[in-house]
Each structure stands twice: as structure tokens, then as C-alpha cells.
Amino acid sequence: MEQHQKSVARTPPTSTIAQRKSKSIGYRQSYHSCLSATSRLGLTSALTVRRLNTTRRTPKSHNITDKVNPEHLSLLVKTEWQLSYVTPLYQFRHTQLRSYSRQLSAFIAAEKQQGLAVEVEGLHSSFRVLFSVVQGLSESDDDPETVLIQIHSKPLFGKQDEPQKPIWSGWLTCINGNSEYLRSLPEDFTCLPLFGSNGSEDLTSAVKSWFKQTFDCCFGPLEISNTNLQWLVALWTNCHREYDIQYLKMIWTLPVVPPLQVSYTVNSTDAWDLWNSVRQEMRAGEDEAENVNSIDIEEVIHFFEGLKNHFYRHFRLDLSGGSLNHISSALGSAKLSGRIKIAYSRYMITTLTLLTECALLKMPV
Template sequence: MSSPKESASRTPGIKRRTRGSRPSTVGHSHLFLTRALSNRRLPTKRKIPPSDDLLEKVEPQQLFSLMGTEWQVFYVTPMYRFRYTQLKSYARQLAAFVAAETRVGPESSAAAARADLAVNFSVVRGLAGTDRDAEAVFIQISAGGDKSAWSGWLACVNGYADYLRSLPPDFVCLPLLAGRGREPLGAAVRSWLGRTFDCSSAPLEMSHGVLQWLLALWLDARESRPRPRAPTRELTALWTLPAEPPLRVRVAVDSRDAGELWTSARDPEPDQGDEIRWEEVSRFTRGLAGHVYRHFKVDLSAGNLARVSAEAGAATREGRIKIHDSGSLNATLTLLTECALLKMPM
């Protein structure tokens, strides 16, 4: 282990406000608050969904495009009257919108800007956990000879069943949006989605608890393999501590040591199977922090994780994520889908 270093939308639902209730601070013209998520929290235990469920269903080329690249993730409220049969029309509409939104200077021509753009919508078949989940959609924008000026995908993987059932039939729920590329293009895409489908979006920030879950999922994915391959990346965790000025502490752990610490944190119950419990996740984090305190006398108990990385992936508090290992894709997207649904304004 290395030494620490300083380093105006109402949301989804169908139940209308009763007289005397407080109005929402954000407006949405077609969808009202439902009780389906009002008492939801991230579960204190979770079964790890089989990775084969996605790997066998998604085309390898599409799967490859999702892996090994850093994405900025957002949540998106349900989209009103989104139709999979209209993807070609959406591509033309988005190209015109982006051209108008991103042109620079009074002499710029919208027609010329539109001719320099190419937008493509496609369905990522199989990138869904259950039959209730809507099929994922991939969006790619080419501009000025750059074939990947911006790309992104909308997905729902193992979304809450009661919430999805509560939505009216005119709504499609793809709560997770991941994008990469030129931010002005990404901002234009999100604006177009909001105007076209009466939805809203915002960055999906990841809390201290979510980052802990991600580390546990990624470590468990590796340790659960019958024959784990040789590790290629060490585990790193960046804590921020409430000090003046703010203190950042980076901890790096050999992958094998991290795996042994995770194994020791797991409950030795024979019937536990592929289930992970929050107590185990918290025990692992405390063990990591305890090691730092024993060796360097730095107390991390009052701090929060800001960035984590492991062999299977990396994530930041600001909502940037990179997935290296396809074997952990299902579990990772399931957790992000949960976070996206719970982040929606109530």
C-alpha cells in the first residue's frame, strides 16, 4: 500500500396533487409524482446479476463501444411519446437542432452547419435486464470530419418493477444517459431531449455510499471468477477530508491485497451465494481506512470518497465512470440505473 498523498419538471408518476399540497419546484406538463419511488433507498443487500445475461444478448461491436471509455452520466426523467419507430426522424430533428444551437457568428448558416453534421440513432438490443426495461438507444454525432464528436446512450437495466409499471403507456423510461465528446454537443442533445420528449436531465453525482458499492461490485466480480486473471491495475481510492484547506488523501492498494481484504470482509454464510450486503461493503471500507490509520495515523472516518478505481472500472463523485471489465457490466449498470431513478426530483 502506498503512502497517502494530498493530492420546471414534475417527475414521474400518475398521482395528481391534492388540494393544499405543496407544488413541485420543477414543472413537468405530462407526468405527476407517483408513490412508487417516494420511500425508495438503495438496497442494503443485492444479488449480483449474471454478466452472461448481457454479454450473450448485446452485439460484440456495440458492447465494445461501451467499454474502456470514460462517460459522464446523467439521469433523465421518463420521455413522453418517445417512439422507437421514429429514430430516423429523430436523427434529422436533432441534426437541425444541434446545427442551430452550436453555430457561431452572425454569418453562420444553419444550412451549412447542418450539412457538416451527421446524427445517427440506433437500438442497442439486449442492453436491458428484464422484459420491463426499455431497449437502450445509442446516439452518435459526427461533425467536421470527426466521426465521434459526441456519442451517448440511454439505458434502463433492471429498473424498479413497481415504478416502471406505474408509468402511463405514453412514457418510455430510459433513466440513465451516458455521454462523451464535445460538451456543447452534449448540452444540445440534452436540451433537445427535454424539448422533444418533455423530460429533464441533470448530472448523476455519486455519493460516498455509491462509490463504496462500486468498489465492492468490481472486487467481487474479479474474486468470483473460477480462475481470476493476473491483475493489471491496483485499487485506488481518493478521500476528501473536512479541513481548511480541504485535504485529499489518495490510497493505493495492490489488487491481490485488495482482493484478500474483500474476501475477509465477506460473511462466511454458505447460503449467501451471489448476494452482497451493505455490512460487508462497509466492513471493507473500514478495513481499508483502518490500515491507513495504523500505518500513517491518518483518520479517514470523517472523510468521503471522491474517486475510486479498480481493475474492473473507475468512477468519480462528479458522475464520470469507465468500465474496463465486461463481466461487471450488468451489476454496474443495474446500480447506476437505481441511482438514476432515485436522483430524479420528487
């Protein structure tokens, strides 16, 4: 199966306007010296114009079950992932995944022998790593294929013929990434800015260390800001017409002593009615096609004002001074700390598009 995936996987070619052949001026240098990085890369215009979008396309249902390997999809959906951003990978090739599997496996074994980084209680010292391409997730021609990483190990006191079991999973993706930025990268760089991991912190650190050493990249934590949590709430609520989101739950933290945590759950129909009324009110007189196909940040703001006003009328508690920390619905859940769970595959593309944008904006250059 891996050979088949390798034959059709793509690492998109990038613009040759600003080529860089020498790894000695790699991306790690630009991370440590952000102020001068743009001049070295020759990408000033593409790097400095990046801003959070104020208008987005309305979510569309994507039947990716026909395109994505069922085993891959079952892992991606329902699992809670810790997000990070990662700078472009130097000389990464989708056609070399089998070699990367061997290299990372050997790296983890070496780290464990030295007593560094890798301590997974109750598991054998041998690890098997599998890199694979998740075909069917990429949306734009500029997007590299998503890469899935799985680490397997055998229980320490398991039977000799007992198969290895997965103990860690991760992926790197770029869904509908900023085309101007992607095309401006030197040809030796592959941009997979969104990294998700599930498993022990030791193994996550080991995987990141290997990537840093092998592809001259840098990782950083990716929080999901209040604004982006609100965007997700609006996007998910907009899906209610086609798929019942069942409920909308939000957890707020208010800055009092001690801090007050407020759980606010809204019936899905009530959330949809409020969202629909905001849309109709703010887009009265506009072209119907434009009304249907886009969502504006002002609509998101007014939607949340309506939610907070409703809460205040019932409980006399103003959420405006608080921080939105956690959201969830039947489509998934997201936390300010950067943890995400996607529970329904048809709207996975919508969620990953927003998170890819967040990762690109978070990168130091």
C-alpha cells in the first residue's frame, strides 16, 4: 500500500524566483533571526502581507470517505490532537517516506539507549515507525499531500507472537494554504505548517527533534485564539442546515478571584435560528449568491454578541470580559490550548483550512 501511495504522492514544485541551494542558510537561521529572515529569503511581500482572513467561504460538505484510506480516516477522526506549527521542511520528499520511517525508528532507538527523551512505560524498547501519505485531503494544487506518522511498539511483557500496537500518531498537513506564500518559497522547501500529535510527550519531543535535525525546521505551540474559536463556532453552526450539530457548548473563563469557569450550552436549533437571523439582517439587499457563499467577521461578532446578550438576560452575567477557552458540537471540539478533535469527516476540510491559516500566521517569518 505504501508503494502505491508513494507513486502518486506529490511535493508541489515552488517558484524559482528565490531559489536557495545551500542548507547552510537554512530555515533554522531565519527562525533565530526573524528580523533579517525576509531579506535572506527574498520573500518580503509574501511574508509580510499575511493576515487573518476577515471573510471565509461557507462550509461545504466533502465526501472524503471515497478518497481517503479508511484506516487513515478512522485515526484522524475522533482522536484529539495537540497542534503545533512547523516551518517549511528543507529537502523533504514525499517519495522518500520509506527511508524516513527507518531513519526515525533508528533515531528513537538511539535516544532511548542514551536515556534521552523516550520513556514509554510498559513498552518494549524496539519501535517501528511508519510514514504514509494521506491521499484525498489536499484541496489546492499548491498543497503538498498530508503525511501521517505512526509509531508502533510491543508490550514489554507481551507474548513473543503478539503484534506491535500503535502508541503514537502524528500528521503534517497544508489545506488550502496561502498560494502566494507557498509559491514564493524556494524550490527545496516543502510547506506542511500544521502538525498534530497524539501520544506521550517524550515521543512527540523525539519526533520533533528528528524533524529539526533532518529538515532544518522549527516547531512551536499553536494555540487556537478566541477569534479563531469564534470562527469555528460560526462555521460549525452554519453546517446545521445540512447536518445537525446537535448542541453548541462553550466554556468561558471570567477574570475574577478565584477565576470563574462558565459552561454555556445552546440548543442546536436555537443557535441556528440566531445565526440565520444575523445573516439575514446583515446581508439584507445583497446579492443572494454572495450571501450564500461567504461569511464575514462582522457576522461572527454579531452572532457572539447575541449569544452573550441571551446569557446575560437569563443569568445577569456578562461574558464579554471573559475568555472563550473551549467549544464543542457534534462536529468536533477545540480548545484554546491548541487541542482539536474532528468528529465528522465531511467538514474536516473546513476545519483544517482554518487551522492551516492559523499555523502559517504563527510562523516567525
